[in-house]
Amino acid sequence: MSEAAAVMHMGAEPQESPLTPESSGKLGMWLFLAGDAMSFGCLIVGYGILRHASKDWPVPSHILGINLTAFMTFLLIVSSVWMVLSLSAIQKGDKARFKKFLGLVILGGLMFLGCQAYEWTHLITEILPEHNLSFSKDLFATTFFVLTGFHGMHVTGGVIYNSCVLNAVSRGRYGAKHVEIAGLYWHFVDLVWILIFTFVYLL
């Protein structure tokens, strides 16, 4: 879209939401996140109910690698900080600083996915067979892979989304309000992992 067309498009935007006067897209993202939180909420509650009803549920910390996932939690928390720093930079008009921090957010997301790929491979090929568990037969393994996989898909989506935002800001098509909306999504992914880390790995 040309710059003139982009300006016309922005001018034609319907009346802005009074809930988020700075951007109606932000309200849209909040509504999406509320719906997404319901999906995660159902999965976590379902996990809890199944676990509580099961007589022979293994102790997660005996099977899952707590140190690796603590590091993954740290990665997402740090990437959330980088995200707010990148927003702060673009709000002050500092594009170079913005690019540096959003680039780090994307790198943090990719590192998280790398750790998850390693964790899954290690679990599927070594740890689960040792404990006589498998994805298709045991609720422990099934619920674990469904929950962490659903979250991993969100991280993948976040990495793609943030890359698109970085590209669009670099071309001058996106501004601070778009970065703020992308930030909401990324912080949500961090927030959900904080809950998964506690309920699936530590409890």
Place this chain on the structure above:
Amino acid sequence: MSETTHQEPNYMGVFWWLLVLTILEVAVIYVPIVRIAVVILLVAMAISKAALVALYFMHLKFEKRTLAIIALSPFVLCVFLILMLTPDIFPR
């Protein structure tokens, strides 16, 4: 460029809190105390961390109250779901 109507929160302060709580969470599972105490501590710390992210990183603290109600609505569903499914765990 979007207008920020509130002062920028102390992001690094929030980061240190999140880091300390994460370390405490990992440490608490190795502390030899009764299981229920571990569960209560872990859930309390997880909710505190989630609240810190939502309030400061997602700026919910500075948004209109209606937006906070929208953001909290999934918890109502979760509580409803727990109440509906609990009879399955404790059959009469």
